[in-house]
Structure formats: structure tokens, C-alpha cells
Amino acid sequence: MHRRFVSPRAYVQGAGALADASAEFDRFDAEHAAILGGDTALTAVGDTVSAGLADAGVEVSHTAAGVDRCTDPVLDDHVDAATAADADLVVGVGGGVAMDVATAVADRIDASLAVVPTIASTDAPTSTVAVVYDDAGNFREVRYRDRNPELVLVDTAVVAQAPARFLAYGMGDAIATRFEAEAVAATGGRTDADGASSFAARALAEEAYGRVREHGPDALAAVRRDAVTPAVERVVEANTLLSGLGFESGGTAGAHAVQIGLTNAGVREPHGLLVGFGTVAELLVRDADPDVVSEVLDLLFALDLDVSLAELGVEDAHLTAVGEVACDHGMDLEPVDATSRRVADAVRTADELIRERRAD
Known part of the structure; x- marks a missing residue:
């Protein structure tokens, strides 16, 4: 198996980037565009996106607001x-x-794909990945477009106007990227890019973690006042581009495995919040250096992003099932024998470490 690195054709980021959208479009x-997005996102920037397309000579032939689920029935409707x-x-x-739905739809109709994130809460925008759930909200599967987006356009002034918690959730996702890339490199597993982990992806994953650790708190302070600072630019790029390239060509493992386990136990909290918690559990599963565990907890x-199992509504009796699901969805890429019991015990311990720190 050879190393394989994939990426979008173009990534554009900056305050006011949407004002120049026509040049990118x-x-x-293209002649006809379908715009798919959430209600809040389209209210905020839908007219600007449509105007940019029109100025580029692309007719907006379909607009779908209220995109808030990625299930097979929803995808079928949007494809039609x-x-x-x-x-x-x-x-x-x-x-x-919205990114997942747009990616899956573009793949099925063999259309070009542009993504315009209005929040920096996940590392999905740069990838080929679409995560599909069942009608109850449980994880079903990951599907892949045959290529990455042709354009990722991030206006940081728009991102900064969103609630700060979304930026924090993206940092939770980005924190995991370093440690999961380490695991996949150590085990020689296959990445989401359908190859071995690349050295470049691992370096990007480490840089994503470093930027969040160094600039994350300052970036959160800025977006609480709708401000765009160099720290915001660095963190948005870490959440979106660095983590996106790092996870896809570097691999996902234990942190996302725990997130899937919690999701299938009925937890409906944001992805990045669960992945952040999952990172602590992942490190405990692999018996990581206590100083590293402590550093991640501090961050x-x-x-x-600290959260307890009680706040997630997860009871101790659920943890065996969480461990079993995790072992079926990426925990096998950890460089240890990660049994369901070992995972459940790591989740319990992560919860206890968070509770003890709060009590101090």
C-alpha cells in the first residue's frame, strides 16, 4: 500500500473573501448551480453567494434551505x-x-463542488467524506466522493460572527487529528484517502494541534467580540485546512471511534465536543504519557470543551456498547490491543479525570 495525499483544488480564506466569490466561481x-445550506447560513450569506455565481455567469437553478440532516431519504430528495x-x-x-449533503449530492450527479463554510466547527469542508446517519440519528456509514472539492471558500469575517462555541468545537476536532495520525502511522492502517499515511499529512496534523494549543484561547476571545485577528485566521485554517488534510491523508482512529460509540448510544451533542472527549479516552487506551494526557485535558x-458523561446523558451501563461500537469503527487502528472492555474503562477514566479537575 502506497502513501496517498489528497486535497481540494483551491482553498481560499480571509475576511471579506465572499466579496470576491465571483472570481473563484x-x-x-459551470452553467447551473444548486445551492444547499442551512437556514441560518443562507440567511447570512445566501444572497452574496448567489450574486457571486451570477457575476460569474452561473445560473442558480435550485436553492435548498433547511439542510440539517444527512440521511438516505434526504440525499435522494436533493439528488432528484x-x-x-x-x-x-x-x-x-x-x-x-451541509458539507456532507453537498459532497454526497455532487458525487451522485457527477457535478463540481464548492463549499462555503460559515462556521469552523469541523474539518469536513476540504475532504471527500460525507457522513451518513439513519433516521434516528445513529451513525450509518462514511461515503466518499471521487475527488475533493474544487473550491473551499472561507470568509473569516462570517466565521467570527458565529457563536464562539462553534470555533471551539472545530478545535476539539483538530486536537484529535495529531493523535489519530500518529496511531494510523504506527499501525500502517489505511487512511480516508485510501492509502498509507503520508508524512505531509502527519506534519499538518501536528501543526493543527500546535496552532490550537498556542492560539486557541485568544481566537475564542476575539470571536466572542466578532473580531478577526491573526489568531482567528490561524485557528480557522487549523480547524478547516490543516486538520482536514491531516485527517483525510493521515487517518482517523480512536478519538472518532469513541465519538461514534457515544453517538450510537444516543448522544446528540456536537461532533467536536465528542471528539475532544474521545481524544482523552484514545490516549488512555494506548497508555500515553501522562504528561500528554494532562496537556490535552488542560487544552x-x-x-x-470539558464535558462529563453525566452531561452527555451516558450511564455506566452504556459503556460496554460504546466500547463495542468503537472497536468496530477505528479503534483497531490504535497501536495496542484495544478490546471493548479496555475502551469502556478508558472512557470511564476520561470522565473521572474531567470530574476531578473540576473539583480542584
């Missing part, structure tokens, strides 16, 4: 609508769910 050989609109460009606007607390 003009690079597409985009096909009827003769769309050869899909534009996903909003957060992680989660600094970013207001």
Missing part, C-alpha cells in the same frame, strides 16, 4: 432536485451537515 466551467435543475455545480453553504478546559 468564474474558474468553474439537483438533477431536475440540470445542476453541474453544487455549492454547500453552512456547517458540517480542553481552556477551550470550554
Whole structure:
């Protein structure tokens, strides 16, 4: 198995980047666009995106607001609508769910794909990945587009106006990228890019973690006042680009495995919050250096990402099932014999460490 690194064709980021959207859309050989996004996102920037497309000579032939689930029935409906609109460009606007839906739809109709994140809460925008759930909200599977987005356009002024917790959730996701890339490199597992872990992806994953650790608290302070500072730019890039490239070509493992286990136990809290908690459990599973565990815990607390099982509504009786699901969805890529019992005990211990720190 060879190393494989994949990436979007173009990544554009900056305050006011949407004002220049027409120049980016003009690079597409497209005639008809379907815009898919959440209600809040389209209210905030939908007109600007539509105007940018029009200025580039691309007709907006279909717009779907209220995109808040990625299930097979939802995808079928959007595929039918985009096909009827003769769309050869899909534009996903909003957060992680909108990105997943846009990615899956673009793949099924063989259209080009542009994504316009309005929050920096996950590392999904740069990837080929679409995460699909069942109608009850449980994880079902990951699907892959045959190529990465042709354009990722991030206006940091828009991102800074969103509630600060979304930026924090993205940092929770980015924190995991370093440790999961380490695990996949150590075990020689296959990455989401369908190859061995690349050295470049691991370096990007480490840089994502370093930026969050160094600049995360300052970036949160800035976005609480809707401000765009160099710290915000660095962290948005870490959450979106560095973590995105790092996870896809570096691999996912224990942290996301725990997140899937918690999701399938009925937890419906944000992805990054669960992945941050899962990172602590992942490190405990692999018997990581206590200083590393302590550093990650310090960072989660600094970013207001500390969460207990009680707050997630997870009882001790659920943890065996959480461990079993985790072992079926990536925990096998950890460089240890990660049994379901070992995972359940790590989750218990992560919870206890968080509770003890709060009590201090």
C-alpha cells in the first residue's frame, strides 16, 4: 500500500473573501448551480453567494434551505432536485451537515463542488467524506466522493460572527487529528484517502494541534467580540485546512471511534465536543504519557470543551456498547490491543479525570 495525499483544488480564506466569490466561481466551467445550506447560513450569506455565481455567469437553478440532516431519504430528495435543475455545480453553504449533503449530492450527479463554510466547527469542508446517519440519528456509514472539492471558500469575517462555541468545537476536532495520525502511522492502517499515511499529512496534523494549543484561547476571545485577528485566521485554517488534510491523508482512529460509540448510544451533542472527549479516552487506551494526557485535558478546559458523561446523558451501563461500537469503527487502528472492555474503562477514566479537575 502506497502513501496517498489528497486535497481540494483551491482553498481560499480571509475576511471579506465572499466579496470576491465571483472570481473563484468564474474558474468553474459551470452553467447551473444548486445551492444547499442551512437556514441560518443562507440567511447570512445566501444572497452574496448567489450574486457571486451570477457575476460569474452561473445560473442558480435550485436553492435548498433547511439542510440539517444527512440521511438516505434526504440525499435522494436533493439528488432528484439537483438533477431536475440540470445542476453541474453544487455549492454547500453552512456547517458540517451541509458539507456532507453537498459532497454526497455532487458525487451522485457527477457535478463540481464548492463549499462555503460559515462556521469552523469541523474539518469536513476540504475532504471527500460525507457522513451518513439513519433516521434516528445513529451513525450509518462514511461515503466518499471521487475527488475533493474544487473550491473551499472561507470568509473569516462570517466565521467570527458565529457563536464562539462553534470555533471551539472545530478545535476539539483538530486536537484529535495529531493523535489519530500518529496511531494510523504506527499501525500502517489505511487512511480516508485510501492509502498509507503520508508524512505531509502527519506534519499538518501536528501543526493543527500546535496552532490550537498556542492560539486557541485568544481566537475564542476575539470571536466572542466578532473580531478577526491573526489568531482567528490561524485557528480557522487549523480547524478547516490543516486538520482536514491531516485527517483525510493521515487517518482517523480512536478519538472518532469513541465519538461514534457515544453517538450510537444516543448522544446528540456536537461532533467536536465528542471528539475532544474521545481524544482523552484514545490516549488512555494506548497508555500515553501522562504528561500528554494532562496537556490535552488542560487544552480542553481552556477551550470550554470539558464535558462529563453525566452531561452527555451516558450511564455506566452504556459503556460496554460504546466500547463495542468503537472497536468496530477505528479503534483497531490504535497501536495496542484495544478490546471493548479496555475502551469502556478508558472512557470511564476520561470522565473521572474531567470530574476531578473540576473539583480542584
